Amino acid sequence: MSEAAAKGRGYGSELAPWAIVLVAGAGAVLFGGVWLGGTLGAALTGSGWHPPPFTLATFGTFLSDGPAHLWPGAPAAGVFFGVALVFGSAVAAAVLTARRVLRYVSRPRGLADNRELAALAPAGIAERARDLRPSLKGRAHLHPDETGNLLGDLAPNGPELRSSFEDVELDLMAPRAGKSTGIAVPRVLRAQGAVLLTSNKSDVYAVTRAAREKAGRVWTFDPQGIAHTPRTMWWDILSDCHTIEGARRLAGHFVASVNDDQSKKDFWISAAQNTLTSLFLAAARGGASVLDLLAWLADPADRTPIDLLRDVDMTAMAEQLQGTVRGAVETRDGIYETARQCVACLLDPEIVAWVTPDPALAQFKPHQHVLGRDTLYLLSKDGGGSAAGVIAGLADTTMRAGVVAAERMGGRLDPPMTAVLDEAANVCRISDLPDLYSHFGSRGINVVTLLQSYRQGSRVWGEAGMDALWSAATIKLLGAGLDDADFVEKISKLVGNQDVRTASVSRSKDGTSRSYSYRLDPVLPADRIRALPKGTALLLATGVRPALIRLRPWYKEPDAGVISAAAKAETAAITERATRSWTASAGPADGASRWERDAVSLRKP
Known part of the structure; x- marks a missing residue:
């Protein structure tokens, strides 16, 4: 006999006992199912529970003579129904078990489990909430939304995870990856205190306004x-400009709206910010309006702002502004032109009306807003001509008002304030947001910044600023569609490595031997992070290993029906207002036709 034949024969002899066991086991399962199912079917049809002997002879009788000899008086249909019921239940149980096993096996090893995330689970987060919120002490039962901000469910099957009211969050996800439905909307709907939301779309507004x-x-x-909402409010944009710090902050927001990298301010940008600071301060201290300020910018030779600063004993600022005005004409005109570009949005009468006092409308007062449960929606387009500088100024003023209120309340807002900065890189460029981030968390102001990528944030705050924002965020969610290879590779390294055991089998004439070796592999390779499914996110929380969570979109929650109906009504109202607005702006002759033509063009692929 050849050596190959001997090996084949030896291998076959090793499998023979297992084949016998497999056949015997399959026969026992088959017979057991028929025996149990037939007895159950007979009992269900009224013949009583009379199981036949559990022997091979019984099985043979069933195959040769049918069920009538084993279960006398029972209809054959009932017996076969019972058999089908037993086998169907067994198959369903096997499928469910297999799915659980596959889900468990496919879950990446090396990620945080229930035990490590106990502080974010219901019991742990409730205990933390009682420490952070004096109003909850002594209460035995708390609503989940009173204990923390919903993040999602730990994959694959729970528990629910929440961040505490002192956490600040940074979320990076590609467009259509669930930022609005899984983060912004639930956060606004579940907020316990005052809410601030920035966005360049009306989707979150439409879903949450009614609630x-x-x-x-x-x-x-x-x-x-x-959202084509009528103007029912106004905000005094100069209200915080009575101090140099306040005026400089407002000027910085306008500068940031046109400057892509705060770490790279050239001479003209810096000089324009200084000039705007002086003009904002002069307008606020002198009782002038925004329109007066625009007139000063249009005519650098106008001495009114200099005189106003001198009148209020701001001599140094007046001298600085005068030095700019008296400088070389080319330099002065360059500075003023840059400043005019920064506040160009205020040239639009539709925009400036929102920041001009109007006795007929309600005035929004940030210091009152942060103490209640009101909601502030800040909506603006991005790109050229946007009101991003105004939006950033109002958002910054409101959050800083929350800090002042927290200091008066003993250090922390209760209930906490929620600030969702959606499209922060486009419509809410607060230049020193990375420096303020952790401070907001310590004051009970839960800030959530939503970006499409790490690189998008770097374009706004610079590499150093984005690194500071990343470090300050105590909760980070990384969702689907992150295409920055360098960033994703860094995340893979942060998640860490794991030991992978590899088995090798060797066969010889003496038999079969098995050995194992170990190697270090990434827990989540870069390609797997990039391919995270929609609706999932990688959670990076301070002090624990990363975890994979499933987001909780608002439309999958128990009250989604009521919210969806309200959202449809609000969307219809927005569409109607948009139609009226467009018709009015186009004129009565061709307004409707122009609207129809634009609607058709928007539907084209």
């Missing part, structure tokens, strides 16, 4: 007609 109206007053700041 937030039940909690408190809704303030909609919509200077560019994103």
